Amino acid sequence: MDLISILRIAMRALSRNKMRSALTMLGIIIGVGAVIAMVGVGQGASKQVQDQISAMGSNMLFVSSGTVNRGGLRLGWGQTKTLVYDDMKAIVQQAPAVKEAAPGSATTAQVVFGSDNWFTNVQGTEPQYFDIRSWPMQEGVSFTASDVTSAADVAVIGATVRQNLFGAEDAIGQTVRISKLPFKVVGVLSAKGQSAAMGQDQDDVIFVPITTLQKKLTGEPWLRYIVVSAVSKDATYAAQQEITGLLRDRHRIRQGQDDDFMVRNLADVAQLADQSSRVMTMLLASIAGVSLIVGGIGIMNIMLVSVTERTREIGVRMAIGATEEDVQRQFLIEAVVLSLMGGAAGIFFGVGSSLIISKLLGWAVLVSPLAIVAAVIFSAGVGVFFGFYPARKAARLDPIEALRFE
Amino acid sequence: MATVTKNEAITRTEWVERRGLALEQPVIRVEDVHKYYDLGENKVHALRGVSVEIAGGEFVAIMGASGSGKSTFMNLLGCLDKPSSGRYLLEGTDVSQLDKKALAAIRNRKLGFVFQGFNLLSRTTALENVELPTLYARLPKEERLQRARESLELVGLGDRMEHFPSQLSGGQQQRVAIARALVNRPSILLADEPTGNLDSRTSVEIMQIFQTLNEGGLTLVLVTHEPDIARFAKRTIVFRDGKIRRDELVKDRPRAAEMLKTLPRAED
Numbered sequence: 001m002d003l004i005s006i007l008r009i010a011m012r013a014l015s016r017n018k019m020r021s022a023l024t025m026l027g028i029i030i031g032v033g034a035v036i037a038m039v040g041v042g043q044g045a046s047k048q049v050q051d052q053i054s055a056m057g058s059n060m061l062f063v064s065s066g067t068v069n070r071g072g073l074r075l076g077w078g079q080t081k082t083l084v085y086d087d088m089k090a091i092v093q094q095a096p097a098v099k100e101a102a103p104g105s106a107t108t109a110q111v112v113f114g115s116d117n118w119f120t121n122v123q124g125t126e127p128q129y130f131d132i133r134s135w136p137m138q139e140g141v142s143f144t145a146s147d148v149t150s151a152a153d154v155a156v157i158g159a160t161v162r163q164n165l166f167g168a169e170d171a172i173g174q175t176v177r178i179s180k181l182p183f184k185v186v187g188v189l190s191a192k193g194q195s196a197a198m199g200q201d202q203d204d205v206i207f208v209p210i211t212t213l214q215k216k217l218t219g220e221p222w223l224r225y226i227v228v229s230a231v232s233k234d235a236t237y238a239a240q241q242e243i244t245g246l247l248r249d250r251h252r253i254r255q256g257q258d259d260d261f262m263v264r265n266l267a268d269v270a271q272l273a274d275q276s277s278r279v280m281t282m283l284l285a286s287i288a289g290v291s292l293i294v295g296g297i298g299i300m301n302i303m304l305v306s307v308t309e310r311t312r313e314i315g316v317r318m319a320i321g322a323t324e325e326d327v328q329r330q331f332l333i334e335a336v337v338l339s340l341m342g343g344a345a346g347i348f349f350g351v352g353s354s355l356i357i358s359k360l361l362g363w364a365v366l367v368s369p370l371a372i373v374a375a376v377i378f379s380a381g382v383g384v385f386f387g388f389y390p391a392r393k394a395a396r397l398d399p400i401e402a403l404r405f406e
Numbered sequence: 407m408a409t410v411t412k413n414e415a416i417t418r419t420e421w422v423e424r425r426g427l428a429l430e431q432p433v434i435r436v437e438d439v440h441k442y443y444d445l446g447e448n449k450v451h452a453l454r455g456v457s458v459e460i461a462g463g464e465f466v467a468i469m470g471a472s473g474s475g476k477s478t479f480m481n482l483l484g485c486l487d488k489p490s491s492g493r494y495l496l497e498g499t500d501v502s503q504l505d506k507k508a509l510a511a512i513r514n515r516k517l518g519f520v521f522q523g524f525n526l527l528s529r530t531t532a533l534e535n536v537e538l539p540t541l542y543a544r545l546p547k548e549e550r551l552q553r554a555r556e557s558l559e560l561v562g563l564g565d566r567m568e569h570f571p572s573q574l575s576g577g578q579q580q581r582v583a584i585a586r587a588l589v590n591r592p593s594i595l596l597a598d599e600p601t602g603n604l605d606s607r608t609s610v611e612i613m614q615i616f617q618t619l620n621e622g623g624l625t626l627v628l629v630t631h632e633p634d635i636a637r638f639a640k641r642t643i644v645f646r647d648g649k650i651r652r653d654e655l656v657k658d659r660p661r662a663a664e665m666l667k668t669l670p671r672a673e674d
Binding site: 002005012016312313315316317318319320321322323324325326399400403 | 481484486487506507510511513514515519521525527528529530538539541542543547586587590
């Protein structure tokens, strides 16, 4: 029997019980829709993490001062006083895989503007810091190298600080007080959002020249961290090796002793974050996949009912010359048509709900063509798998019994 | 051999052409057939040694009370069931040992079935119902449609092709079923109580179709429990207790076409 006739017969059989067919399909619709939407959400999240990390500078390394062991009491990272400005100079000059580096030190302070005040993070650095982190200004300009040399009282503020101190007012050119010292705001950074790795608000920060911070605010001559950019993404690992060797050498750390600093490679962080969102996607998709299986069981159930109801029809078909294969194929195709139609509707449902989710979360939801193709193949597979048993049952009927069936 | 005269000479030629020399040997030859059903504890011996020959162009009515074995015999003739022992030769081929697939092919091509309850597919037009056996015969589409139309015209339903069974009277539905049985041009038409659900006038109409087909050379085997219906056949075989009790030619066989003239027309 040709395919068109088979499909026509299947469509007619399904349209005989429209409500029942639609409800049976609903299981597959929800299953396929859920898979597509969940994979979309997962991939969207993964994409967002990727974007954030590449915005952070994917070839970036982060050197922080290390931990110390004082009589068995181990303090956290950033406690040693051994990381200094000359270390940074040496890294830029002596490590070939390194492109740029910027020093960093930090404190926290109450920042006041007029009647508003805000407690925030104050970071001291040099202008190349913003290049390394690929962090452009939203308004104004960065402080300059000569501001660093002269320890000028100028500041670049993050978007959150700008929002809290100035609101709708113009920030550039205004003077804020950081720990009572007046600073002129020269630039406002573009918003970066939460950090992918830590979930901190990266925009809740004020940057001042490192010299200003060290001399006027903290009085600490050492550095808390150095941010480094490698010459390329592939060079980050080499840069990490070079920096580690260089600093161990400079800090006179003997073999077998622990480092008094830490070099973190953001590519690793990116990979880790990517991996976790991948696991999340798989998890979501497999939960959605369960509903697809439940939908398949629904199909099997209805096909079994249909076989019983149409016992007489099966008997007639056999009497006029249908072979077991003919009958089996007919019911199998019905199940597959049912699940494929459900799959097609499920794609619309999935894409639609992806769009709604992305609107609600303000979050890019990626509908991948792969997920759609996989959903269609899977739903056809569900039809074949769950349609097989009822179809087999129909084909195995004894025509005499079937004809006598009331 | 069967009557070759009368007015259906064209159809007759067709049959002869198709079956060739096979016409000279019996179409059905049943040799000492037994059938047992094993229903757990008790064995049912439905057929106890039945032998019969039916020649091409015969019109046989099979009669008998329920439980006489006539239905079992019909199922065997229809290749829906296999004998427990004995042989059944259909056009010279022993079909008692064929597998299911081969039996399906024989049912499709050599046999035509007409049932008491019509057994048409609902929500399927008359034409599509008639087309069904040609689908299983895997004929090309044009030929399927052409044959289905011819078949419906043969039973006088050329103007009802697109009607659904629910839009047809019982007699018309049975005629669609006959058209369906004829569409693959079988050697034998098997009818199981074809008039059981019909009023007397419509029954005679169906018998008229059967008589006409038979005159055209078609071999017919009909199961009925109504002696009035059996009279239209040329030969009656009576079953009792799984055996043939009587096998005789019908005398004073009425012509259904003549009888219809005397019967009052139905109200509708």
